[in-house]
Amino acid sequence: MSEINVSLMGRAELEQTAADLGIEFRKNISDAKLADRVREALGIPASPEIVDGPDMTTPADTGEKHYYITIATDSKDKQPVQVGVNGRMWVIQRGAKVKVPASVVGVLENAVQTPMDPQTMEKMNIQAYPFQVHGEA
Template sequence: MEMSREELENMGKDELLAYANDSQGLNVPVRSSKADVIAAILGEDDGAEAKPDEPLSDAEQAAASKDAKRVKIKISQGPGADGDAPVKVGVNGRMYVIKRDAEVSVPRSVLNVLRLAKQTVMTQNGTNPDGTIRYAERNIPRHSVEVIG
Protein backbone atom coordinates (compact mmCIF):
# COMPACT_ATOMS: atom_id res chain seq x y z
CA MET A 1 0.00 0.00 0.00
CA GLU A 2 1.42 3.34 -1.07
CA MET A 3 1.21 6.20 1.39
CA SER A 4 1.07 9.91 0.59
CA ARG A 5 3.69 12.36 1.81
CA GLU A 6 1.12 13.82 4.22
CA GLU A 7 0.41 10.39 5.75
CA LEU A 8 4.13 9.73 6.10
CA GLU A 9 4.79 13.12 7.71
CA ASN A 10 2.12 12.36 10.33
CA MET A 11 4.02 9.23 11.39
CA GLY A 12 6.81 9.18 13.97
CA LYS A 13 10.38 8.40 12.92
CA ASP A 14 10.26 4.90 14.48
CA GLU A 15 7.02 4.14 12.62
CA LEU A 16 8.56 5.38 9.38
CA LEU A 17 11.65 3.21 9.83
CA ALA A 18 9.50 0.15 10.53
CA TYR A 19 7.30 0.90 7.50
CA ALA A 20 10.32 1.44 5.24
CA ASN A 21 12.14 -1.70 6.38
CA ASP A 22 9.20 -4.10 6.85
CA SER A 23 6.67 -3.02 4.23
CA GLN A 24 8.87 -1.52 1.54
CA GLY A 25 11.95 -3.77 1.75
CA LEU A 26 14.26 -0.79 2.17
CA ASN A 27 17.37 -0.73 4.30
CA VAL A 28 17.08 2.74 5.82
CA PRO A 29 19.74 3.44 8.47
CA VAL A 30 18.35 4.14 11.95
CA ARG A 31 20.39 7.35 12.17
CA SER A 32 18.62 8.85 9.13
CA SER A 33 16.57 11.99 9.67
CA LYS A 34 12.79 11.78 9.40
CA ALA A 35 12.97 13.75 6.12
CA ASP A 36 15.55 11.29 4.70
CA VAL A 37 13.37 8.31 5.65
CA ILE A 38 10.36 9.87 3.94
CA ALA A 39 12.44 10.65 0.85
CA ALA A 40 13.67 7.05 0.72
CA ILE A 41 10.10 5.69 1.00
CA LEU A 42 8.85 8.02 -1.75
CA GLY A 43 11.81 7.17 -3.98
CA GLU A 44 13.11 10.73 -3.86
CA ASP A 45 16.47 9.64 -2.45
CA ASP A 46 18.44 10.33 -5.62
CA GLY A 47 21.84 9.75 -4.02
CA ALA A 48 22.97 13.24 -5.01
CA GLU A 49 26.72 13.54 -5.08
CA ALA A 50 28.92 16.41 -3.97
CA LYS A 51 29.73 19.13 -6.48
CA PRO A 52 33.04 18.53 -8.29
CA ASP A 53 34.75 21.48 -6.60
CA GLU A 54 33.76 20.29 -3.09
CA PRO A 55 35.92 17.59 -1.54
CA LEU A 56 34.08 14.68 0.09
CA SER A 57 34.05 14.64 3.87
CA ASP A 58 35.38 11.61 5.74
CA ALA A 59 31.79 10.49 6.43
CA GLU A 60 30.87 10.80 2.74
CA GLN A 61 33.96 8.84 1.73
CA ALA A 62 33.09 6.11 4.22
CA ALA A 63 29.52 5.99 2.90
CA ALA A 64 30.74 5.78 -0.70
CA SER A 65 33.08 2.96 0.28
CA LYS A 66 30.20 1.09 1.94
CA ASP A 67 27.97 1.55 -1.12
CA ALA A 68 30.65 -0.02 -3.29
CA LYS A 69 30.52 -3.13 -1.10
CA ARG A 70 26.77 -3.72 -1.59
CA VAL A 71 25.11 -6.52 -3.50
CA LYS A 72 21.57 -7.05 -4.80
CA ILE A 73 19.85 -10.18 -3.49
CA LYS A 74 16.46 -11.82 -3.42
CA ILE A 75 15.34 -14.16 -0.63
CA SER A 76 12.66 -16.65 -1.67
CA GLN A 77 9.75 -17.61 0.52
CA GLY A 78 10.43 -20.40 2.99
CA PRO A 79 8.33 -23.27 4.26
CA GLY A 80 5.83 -22.96 7.08
CA ALA A 81 3.61 -20.23 8.41
CA ASP A 82 6.47 -17.71 8.67
CA GLY A 83 7.80 -18.47 5.19
CA ASP A 84 6.73 -15.10 3.83
CA ALA A 85 7.83 -13.04 6.85
CA PRO A 86 10.71 -10.58 6.37
CA VAL A 87 14.16 -11.94 7.26
CA LYS A 88 15.95 -10.15 10.09
CA VAL A 89 19.75 -10.09 10.03
CA GLY A 90 22.08 -8.46 12.54
CA VAL A 91 25.64 -7.48 11.64
CA ASN A 92 27.92 -5.56 14.02
CA GLY A 93 25.02 -4.20 16.06
CA ARG A 94 23.02 -3.09 13.04
CA MET A 95 19.73 -4.79 12.15
CA TYR A 96 18.50 -5.32 8.60
CA VAL A 97 14.94 -6.37 7.79
CA ILE A 98 14.82 -7.91 4.33
CA LYS A 99 11.55 -8.32 2.47
CA ARG A 100 11.14 -11.71 0.78
CA ASP A 101 10.64 -12.10 -2.99
CA ALA A 102 11.93 -8.57 -3.61
CA GLU A 103 15.24 -7.38 -5.02
CA VAL A 104 17.07 -5.49 -2.27
CA SER A 105 20.54 -4.02 -1.98
CA VAL A 106 22.41 -5.09 1.15
CA PRO A 107 26.02 -4.92 2.36
CA ARG A 108 28.13 -7.96 1.49
CA SER A 109 28.41 -8.73 5.21
CA VAL A 110 24.64 -9.35 5.31
CA LEU A 111 24.93 -11.74 2.37
CA ASN A 112 27.73 -13.57 4.19
CA VAL A 113 25.57 -13.96 7.30
CA LEU A 114 22.69 -15.29 5.19
CA ARG A 115 24.98 -17.79 3.48
CA LEU A 116 26.31 -19.01 6.84
CA ALA A 117 22.83 -19.34 8.39
CA LYS A 118 22.01 -23.04 8.76
CA GLN A 119 19.12 -24.99 10.16
CA THR A 120 19.33 -28.50 11.56
CA VAL A 121 16.75 -31.01 10.37
CA MET A 122 16.27 -34.58 11.47
CA THR A 123 15.94 -37.27 8.81
CA GLN A 124 15.00 -40.89 9.20
CA ASN A 125 18.09 -43.08 8.88
CA GLY A 126 16.93 -46.69 9.18
CA THR A 127 16.07 -48.57 12.35
CA ASN A 128 17.98 -49.51 15.47
CA PRO A 129 18.44 -53.20 16.45
CA ASP A 130 15.58 -52.84 18.94
CA GLY A 131 13.22 -51.73 16.15
CA THR A 132 13.10 -48.03 16.99
CA ILE A 133 13.61 -45.45 14.28
CA ARG A 134 17.12 -44.05 13.92
CA TYR A 135 17.47 -40.36 13.06
CA ALA A 136 20.37 -38.40 11.64
CA GLU A 137 20.96 -34.66 11.86
CA ARG A 138 21.53 -32.65 8.68
CA ASN A 139 22.47 -28.99 8.43
CA ILE A 140 20.82 -27.24 5.50
CA PRO A 141 20.81 -23.58 4.39
CA ARG A 142 18.29 -21.55 6.41
CA HIS A 143 17.35 -19.22 3.53
CA SER A 144 17.20 -19.53 -0.24
CA VAL A 145 19.24 -16.50 -1.33
CA GLU A 146 19.66 -15.50 -4.97
CA VAL A 147 22.47 -13.07 -5.78
CA ILE A 148 21.36 -10.71 -8.55
CA GLY A 149 24.29 -8.37 -8.82
Protein backbone atom coordinates in the same frame (compact mmCIF):
# COMPACT_ATOMS: atom_id res chain seq x y z
CA MET B 1 -6.69 4.68 14.62
CA SER B 2 -7.44 3.28 11.23
CA GLU B 3 -4.63 2.16 9.00
CA ILE B 4 -2.06 4.96 8.61
CA ASN B 5 0.44 5.20 5.77
CA VAL B 6 3.19 7.39 7.19
CA SER B 7 5.08 7.26 3.89
CA LEU B 8 2.32 9.26 2.19
CA MET B 9 2.21 12.02 4.82
CA GLY B 10 3.46 15.49 3.97
CA ARG B 11 5.56 17.58 6.33
CA ALA B 12 2.55 19.30 7.95
CA GLU B 13 0.79 15.96 8.56
CA LEU B 14 3.96 14.44 10.02
CA GLU B 15 4.40 17.36 12.40
CA GLN B 16 0.73 17.28 13.46
CA THR B 17 0.77 13.51 14.00
CA ALA B 18 4.00 13.77 15.99
CA ALA B 19 2.50 16.53 18.15
CA ASP B 20 -0.66 14.46 18.69
CA LEU B 21 1.48 11.51 19.80
CA GLY B 22 3.56 13.67 22.13
CA ILE B 23 6.76 13.21 20.13
CA GLU B 24 9.29 15.97 20.75
CA PHE B 25 11.41 16.99 17.76
CA ARG B 26 13.46 19.89 16.47
CA LYS B 27 12.04 21.88 13.58
CA ASN B 28 15.09 21.08 11.42
CA ILE B 29 14.57 17.29 11.65
CA SER B 30 14.38 15.61 8.26
CA ASP B 31 11.05 14.28 7.03
CA ALA B 32 12.46 10.74 6.95
CA LYS B 33 13.60 10.85 10.58
CA LEU B 34 10.32 12.37 11.71
CA ALA B 35 8.41 9.68 9.80
CA ASP B 36 10.56 7.01 11.50
CA ARG B 37 9.72 8.45 14.93
CA VAL B 38 6.01 8.50 14.10
CA ARG B 39 6.18 4.89 12.86
CA GLU B 40 8.00 3.86 16.04
CA ALA B 41 5.41 5.59 18.26
CA LEU B 42 2.57 3.91 16.35
CA GLY B 43 4.28 0.51 16.44
CA ILE B 44 4.46 0.33 12.64
CA PRO B 45 7.49 -1.64 11.42
CA ALA B 46 9.77 0.09 8.96
CA SER B 47 8.84 -0.96 5.47
CA PRO B 48 11.54 -2.90 3.63
CA GLU B 49 13.13 -1.15 0.71
CA ILE B 50 13.01 -2.76 -2.71
CA VAL B 51 15.66 -2.52 -5.39
CA ASP B 52 14.89 -0.72 -8.64
CA GLY B 53 14.36 2.22 -6.35
CA PRO B 54 16.06 2.68 -3.01
CA ASP B 55 18.70 0.24 -1.84
CA MET B 56 19.27 -1.10 1.67
CA THR B 57 22.60 0.64 2.18
CA THR B 58 23.57 3.94 3.71
CA PRO B 59 26.39 6.41 3.11
CA ALA B 60 28.11 4.86 6.14
CA ASP B 61 28.57 1.69 4.09
CA THR B 62 31.93 2.48 2.54
CA GLY B 63 34.55 0.13 1.21
CA GLU B 64 32.39 -2.99 1.40
CA LYS B 65 31.17 -4.84 -1.68
CA HIS B 66 27.43 -4.91 -2.26
CA TYR B 67 25.31 -7.56 -3.93
CA TYR B 68 21.81 -7.87 -5.33
CA ILE B 69 20.00 -10.78 -3.68
CA THR B 70 16.54 -12.30 -3.50
CA ILE B 71 15.42 -14.34 -0.49
CA ALA B 72 13.13 -17.20 -1.51
CA THR B 73 9.45 -16.98 -0.70
CA ASP B 74 8.07 -19.49 1.77
CA SER B 75 4.47 -20.71 1.89
CA LYS B 76 4.70 -21.26 5.66
CA ASP B 77 6.54 -18.05 6.61
CA LYS B 78 5.50 -14.84 4.86
CA GLN B 79 7.34 -12.48 7.24
CA PRO B 80 10.29 -10.41 6.01
CA VAL B 81 13.72 -11.68 7.04
CA GLN B 82 15.55 -9.59 9.63
CA VAL B 83 19.34 -9.64 9.41
CA GLY B 84 21.59 -7.95 11.97
CA VAL B 85 25.27 -7.12 11.48
CA ASN B 86 27.24 -5.16 14.09
CA GLY B 87 24.19 -3.44 15.53
CA ARG B 88 22.58 -2.57 12.18
CA MET B 89 19.40 -4.27 11.06
CA TRP B 90 18.11 -4.99 7.57
CA VAL B 91 14.52 -6.06 7.00
CA ILE B 92 14.42 -7.89 3.69
CA GLN B 93 11.14 -8.68 1.96
CA ARG B 94 10.98 -12.23 0.63
CA GLY B 95 10.86 -12.44 -3.16
CA ALA B 96 12.15 -8.87 -3.67
CA LYS B 97 15.47 -8.11 -5.34
CA VAL B 98 17.46 -5.95 -2.92
CA LYS B 99 20.95 -4.48 -2.68
CA VAL B 100 22.79 -5.40 0.52
CA PRO B 101 26.37 -5.28 1.82
CA ALA B 102 28.55 -8.40 1.61
CA SER B 103 28.32 -8.80 5.40
CA VAL B 104 24.55 -9.40 5.11
CA VAL B 105 25.18 -12.07 2.47
CA GLY B 106 27.66 -13.69 4.87
CA VAL B 107 25.12 -13.77 7.69
CA LEU B 108 22.53 -15.37 5.40
CA GLU B 109 25.08 -17.98 4.24
CA ASN B 110 25.84 -18.87 7.86
CA ALA B 111 22.18 -19.07 8.90
CA VAL B 112 21.64 -22.83 8.75
CA GLN B 113 19.34 -25.31 10.40
CA THR B 114 20.66 -28.75 11.32
CA PRO B 115 17.80 -31.25 11.46
CA MET B 116 18.48 -34.98 11.64
CA ASP B 117 17.90 -37.17 8.59
CA PRO B 118 15.25 -39.62 9.80
CA GLN B 119 16.74 -42.46 7.72
CA THR B 120 20.42 -42.19 8.62
CA MET B 121 20.16 -40.10 11.81
CA GLU B 122 22.92 -37.83 10.48
CA LYS B 123 22.80 -34.07 10.77
CA MET B 124 21.91 -32.15 7.62
CA ASN B 125 22.78 -28.51 7.03
CA ILE B 126 19.88 -26.63 5.41
CA GLN B 127 19.85 -22.89 4.74
CA ALA B 128 17.41 -21.18 7.10
CA TYR B 129 16.69 -18.50 4.48
CA PRO B 130 17.44 -19.79 0.98
CA PHE B 131 18.54 -16.91 -1.23
CA GLN B 132 19.97 -16.18 -4.63
CA VAL B 133 22.82 -13.78 -5.39
CA HIS B 134 22.14 -11.95 -8.67
CA GLY B 135 25.56 -10.34 -8.86
CA GLU B 136 27.75 -7.59 -7.50
CA ALA B 137 26.24 -4.11 -7.33
